[in-house]
Amino acid sequence: MSNSSQKIPIIIDCDPGQDDALMLFLALNAPELDVRGVVACGGNVPLARTELNCRILVEMAGRLDVPVFAGCDGPMVEQLFTAEYLHGETGIDGIDFFEPTIKKRDQHGVDFIIETLRAADVDEITLVPTGPLTNIAMALRKAPDILPKIKQIVLMGGASFEGGNVTPSAEFNIYVDPHAADVVMRCGRPIVMFGLDVTHQVMTDPQLVADIRSLDNKVAHASAGMLDFFGQYDAAKYSAEGGPLHDPCTIAWLLEPSIFDLKPCHVAIETTSKLTRGHTAVDFWGVTENTPNVEWAFKANKQRFFALLIERLAQY
């Protein structure tokens, strides 16, 4: 799946989250992208906060033209599990809070996804989910006719050799809503998947945060403040100097795909076991007869990734 030279029309679905915030900043000033809308889901923090955070971040990026919607407040079957322990009570701790002027759209985020896809051409719209996959799965369940309109789903989630970050078996986004992830994995549309195996290759560090802060614009200062906070928990957990920049990998791939190495793999989701709920069974070595349903990202060029991030944040 490569990108055309025209603007790539995308819908972002996310749960800010400091790393979702950096993903939004990377997307919202990219001339290559046509961001049709941002949909919030319950995830890192409850929906009321992720929806507010989306409006704060879209406004901070100066994109009052991009509509923000609230989607589902929790998983399809499981109870919502949130991560204030990592992201703080607001979900974007580290930013100077302000009440945004952008108002939440009345339309439900799932209905926005459906409406936008129904109005699109075949193979036109890229979906970029970086939180639990509830809204994407609910749109596919409610309106299966939208499937041919999805060009690709470029998502952050899952883990293979790296192990989980919420349980030994599961990564957060998939753990929170394994049933939604199962629906998406089986949907038959092209999927590009950035799991912990690759996001743990793009760990922040104090020098990077200082370089971002030295860009000396509002978005850069907000990014540095959030990364200072975001790195604390994971730095201790992984004995590292910072945290993994999970969600921006999706947009970085759209902007500069050669930063990453991908491999076609079959990925299945554990939805029944209590012990391994949300496990992504990534058939990296092709040991099953299953046809690959995902392009699995397994390698990142860290230097080029952060160079892209700095280059784009500097343009705010």
Ligand code: RIB
């Ligand atoms: O496991 C990392 C993922 O969970 C990221 O998307 C982070 O924002 C959280 O949603």
Ligand code: CA
């Ligand atoms: Ca996220």
